[in-house]
Amino acid sequence: MTIQQAFFSYFAGAIVALSLLVVTRKNPVHSVLWMLLLFVHIASLYLFLNAEFLAAIQIIIYAGAILVLFLFVIMLLNLRKEETEKRFQGQWPFGLAIGVVLAVFVVLIVGKIGVLPELGQYSVEAVKSEGHIMTVGKVLYTEFLLPFEIASVILLVAIVGAVVLAKRSLE
Amino acid sequence: MTFSGTEIEMDITTIIWTLFKTVAAVSVLMLHVAYVVYFERKVIGHMQARLGPMRVGWHGLLQPIADGLKLFFKEDIIPSQADKPIFYIAPIIGMIAVLSSLAVIPLWEGFSIANLNIGILYILALSSVGAYSIILAGWASNSKYSFLGGLRSSAQVISYEISMGLSLVGVMMLAGSANLSDIVRAQSGHWFLWSQPVACLIFVLSAIAETNRAPFDLPEAESELVAGYFTEYSGMRFGLFFMAEYAGMFIMSALGSICFLGGWNGPDFGIFANVPKVIWLLLKVYGCIFFYFWIRATLPRYRYDQLMNLGWKLFIPLALANVVVTGLIKILWK
Numbered sequence: 001m002t003i004q005q006a007f008f009s010y011f012a013g014a015i016v017a018l019s020l021l022v023v024t025r026k027n028p029v030h031s032v033l034w035m036l037l038l039f040v041h042i043a044s045l046y047l048f049l050n051a052e053f054l055a056a057i058q059i060i061i062y063a064g065a066i067l068v069l070f071l072f073v074i075m076l077l078n079l080r081k082e083e084t085e086k087r088f089q090g091q092w093p094f095g096l097a098i099g100v101v102l103a104v105f106v107v108l109i110v111g112k113i114g115v116l117p118e119l120g121q122y123s124v125e126a127v128k129s130e131g132h133i134m135t136v137g138k139v140l141y142t143e144f145l146l147p148f149e150i151a152s153v154i155l156l157v158a159i160v161g162a163v164v165l166a167k168r169s170l171e
Numbered sequence: 172m173t174f175s176g177t178e179i180e181m182d183i184t185t186i187i188w189t190l191f192k193t194v195a196a197v198s199v200l201m202l203h204v205a206y207v208v209y210f211e212r213k214v215i216g217h218m219q220a221r222l223g224p225m226r227v228g229w230h231g232l233l234q235p236i237a238d239g240l241k242l243f244f245k246e247d248i249i250p251s252q253a254d255k256p257i258f259y260i261a262p263i264i265g266m267i268a269v270l271s272s273l274a275v276i277p278l279w280e281g282f283s284i285a286n287l288n289i290g291i292l293y294i295l296a297l298s299s300v301g302a303y304s305i306i307l308a309g310w311a312s313n314s315k316y317s318f319l320g321g322l323r324s325s326a327q328v329i330s331y332e333i334s335m336g337l338s339l340v341g342v343m344m345l346a347g348s349a350n351l352s353d354i355v356r357a358q359s360g361h362w363f364l365w366s367q368p369v370a371c372l373i374f375v376l377s378a379i380a381e382t383n384r385a386p387f388d389l390p391e392a393e394s395e396l397v398a399g400y401f402t403e404y405s406g407m408r409f410g411l412f413f414m415a416e417y418a419g420m421f422i423m424s425a426l427g428s429i430c431f432l433g434g435w436n437g438p439d440f441g442i443f444a445n446v447p448k449v450i451w452l453l454l455k456v457y458g459c460i461f462f463y464f465w466i467r468a469t470l471p472r473y474r475y476d477q478l479m480n481l482g483w484k485l486f487i488p489l490a491l492a493n494v495v496v497t498g499l500i501k502i503l504w505k
Contacts, residue, residue, distance in 0.1 A: 027254075029310060036300075036303065052287065052289050053289055055289075056292035056293055059297075059300065060292065060296045060336075064295075064296060068303070068325055068329055071303075072306075072322070072326075076322075
């Protein structure tokens with residue numbers, strides 16, 4: 001086992017273990033913390049794939065913004081009492097069933113993949129020569145301009161919607 | 172399983188050299204942090220027509236060491252209903268986040284522990300991780316003052332992180348890189364302060380909000396929240412928060428000096444050419460830190476809604492406009 005494989009095995013194993021911890025903790029704040037650690041491990045895996053920009057974005061967006069909002073909501077709801085009630089703990093057999101079905105499908109599909117597709121123009125060397133941010137930016141504003149703009153408009157609609165809802169409750 | 176493209180140079184000398192650089196940089200930073208506290212007490216003392224610390228050593232020069240020793244030997248009290256594991260790790264998360272940011276700060280030409288191409292993004296990512304320490308400390312203490320401080324801080328840090336990130340986009344566009352060393356090299360003749368004045372203003376004020384310093388220190392507003400998120404902390408755990416705040420100021424000042432004040436570049440004529448480059452960077456960093464203290468001694472604390480309005484309704488639109496204008500000028504001048 002080379003050093004790379006050892007590192008990869010650690011991160012892959014840790015990601016699975018941390019995901020299990022996230023879904024099994026009773027206290028939602030602890031879940032969120034394990035999730036933070038999970039995101040850091042995922043970012044490290046991106047680093048292994050030489051995708052440093054993606055790793056930074058993973059931490060900034062997921063750990064820095066989305067997860068903080070999770071934490072915000074959980075804290076404001078004060079789940080300390082509710083977490084011990086029975087009706088908030090009864091869904092796990094259902095969740096487990098869905099998870100098992102998904103896992104079976106994933107295993108079946110991964111087994112079918114025989115031939116890997118040809119590598120595209122964005123090889124490691126090509127990306128390295130002009131830098132990640134420039135490559136991602138160029139692709140985003142040429143090849144994927146339309147999806148990018150559509151995603152922006154959808155997000156804008158969500159923002160406007162949130163403002164409208166907040167304003168209505170104020171009046 | 173093969174890993175195409177992963178090249179990790181696991182050279183043993185590289186590892187030892189990196190470890191040595193890390194230990195050296197962190198210990199020098201911690202010493203600076205101790206004396207930044209002394210510097211603050213002296214500056215604010217003189218601004219308020221006092222003398223500041225005078226008793227321990229000549230003009231109080233040994234005061235930080237006495238304070239550190241005192242904090243080490245104090246009892247570590249944990250509130251009875253606190254969430255213990257989170258209460259324990261919250262200050263450590265904050266300290267780790269700040270100290271890790273040091274890795275990408277280039278102190279002089281060719282010296283940074285890790286010369287990352289995403290240097291700016293790395294610091295932004297770590298500063299968002301640092302917010303966790305405050306939020307979790309506020310929640311885990313099981314005290315309403317701490318909790319209010321934590322909530323305030325989470326909203327404040329998220330809001331001002333956006334304007335801070337956007338203000339640095341202009342710098343990245345001018346330098347054509349997010350690598351901090353490249354940004355400094357791009358300013359060898361001309362500081363970005365002159366071509367990005369709006370971004371610089373937004374960055375300075377956002378950095379103050381980001382590090383929870385006066386006049387934006389609402390998470391620890393002592394007139395309303397006792398001490399905010401660290402009300403329940405004592406001994407060295409309180410000390411960790413304290414050091415993380417000052418180390419955070421140091422990092423933010425270093426980032427500001429690198430992005431807007433030309434980093435390690437200094438005058439190149441006469442006797443100035445022989446001065447080690449790191450001196451110029453440190454002078455600029457201490458200038459920025461002095462500015463922090465000056466603002467703290469001058470301005471009263473903001474109200475929370477004023478702070479949020481300032482961030483969302485003024486800084487973020489202004490920073491966005493700055494990005495657009497910078498982009499336009501860069502295209503038109505080409």
